[in-house]
Amino acid sequence: MTAAGAATTLLARARAWEPPRWLARAVARARASLALWGTEHGARCAATGALSVRGQGLIHVGHRVQFLGGLVPTTLTAAAGGVLNVGDDCHFNYGVTLRAQEAVTIGNRCMFGSHVVIADDAGGAVAPIRLGDDVWVAHGARIAPGVTVGDGAVISAGSVVTSDVPARSLALGRPARTMSLDLAVSALTKEPT
Numbered sequence: 168m169t170a171a172g173a174a175t176t177l178l179a180r181a182r183a184w185e186p187p188r189w190l191a192r193a194v195a196r197a198r199a200s201l202a203l204w205g206t207e208h209g210a211r212c213a214a215t216g217a218l219s220v221r222g223q224g225l226i227h228v229g230h231r232v233q234f235l236g237g238l239v240p241t242t243l244t245a246a247a248g249g250v251l252n253v254g255d256d257c258h259f260n261y262g263v264t265l266r267a268q269e270a271v272t273i274g275n276r277c278m279f280g281s282h283v284v285i286a287d288d289a290g291g292a293v294a295p296i297r298l299g300d301d302v303w304v305a306h307g308a309r310i311a312p313g314v315t316v317g318d319g320a321v322i323s324a325g326s327v328v329t330s331d332v333p334a335r336s337l338a339l340g341r342p343a344r345t346m347s348l349d350l351a352v353s354a355l356t357k358e359p360t
Contacts, residue, residue, distance in 0.1 A: 191215075203228055206243075209255065216240065216261055224249035224267060229257065229275065237261025237281060246288075254300070270295035273302075280306035280324065287312045299334065321348065 186194070195213035202218040209230030216236015220226060224245030232253055234241050239262035245251040249267035254275035262281045265271055268288035272295070283304050287296045294313030298304075302316050305324035316322065317334030326343040336345040 199232075199234065202234075208232075214241075219243070222249065222251075222267075223247040224251065226251045226267075228253045229255035231256050233258045235260050239282070242266075249287075260306075268293050272297045274298055274300035274318070276300055277302045277304070279304045280308070282307045284309045286310075319348070 192213065195215045196211065199208070199212040199214040199218065202214055202220050203212060206220060206226040206228060208228040209232070211231045212228055212233075214234040214236070216234065217240030218234045219240045219242045221243075222245040224247055226243055226245045232255070235258070237260065241259050241261060241263045243251060243265050245267045248269075250270045251265055251267040252272045253265070254273055254277065256275055257273060257277045257279070259279045260281040263279050264284045264286065266286040266288060271285055271287050277298055277300070283306070285296055287293060289311055292312045296310055296312060296314050298316045299318035299320070301319045302322070304310070304322040307325045308322045309327045310316070310322070311327070311329045314328050314331060316328070316332045317336065319335045320332045321337045322328055322332070322343070323337065323339035325341070326339050327341045328338055328343045330342070332338045332343070332345050335348045337348050338345045
């Protein structure tokens with residue numbers, strides 16, 4: 168084997184190397200601890216990508232919250248006097264923006280697609296936002312000030328939510344309209360006539 172061939176083989180092996188799972192988890196937890204420095208955060212938070220945390224308000228992140236990496240960093244911002252509260256076991260894809268001028272409260276076990284924007288100070292209005300437990304907010308959705316999203320609700324991709332979403336409902340459109348998830352499931356499982 169020539170020297171060039173040996174160098175190419177070594178380079179290919181180096182590129183194919185993946186760290187062991189325990190090491191990748193440890194690095195993700197360390198990255199989250201550094202990014203969340205100065206905030207209240209629970210155990211086992213992890214960030215596999217860029218995470219930007221800023222502001223003079225209170226930011227509280229629950230246990231086992233995951234921030235996934237991607238092209239755009241996830242941003243958590245709380246202005247002076249603002250409160251940003253994220254529940255346990257939440258998952259954030261890349262590019263999510265959470266901004267609290269007054270209060271943004273997110274329940275437990277919520278999931279967020281990439282480029283979701285939740286800001287309680289959009290459009291000149293400032294009003295608290297509350298998301299219940301087990302809420303799923305899909306890619307590119309926006310939630311406006313003063314909105315309450317009930318437990319188990321789903322916000323469709325690209326939707327702009329300007330009014331409250333009841334529990335176990337699907338919100339879709341610009342502006343978003345809601346329908347019961349029970350109706351959506353029965354419509355999908357109904358046999359054609």
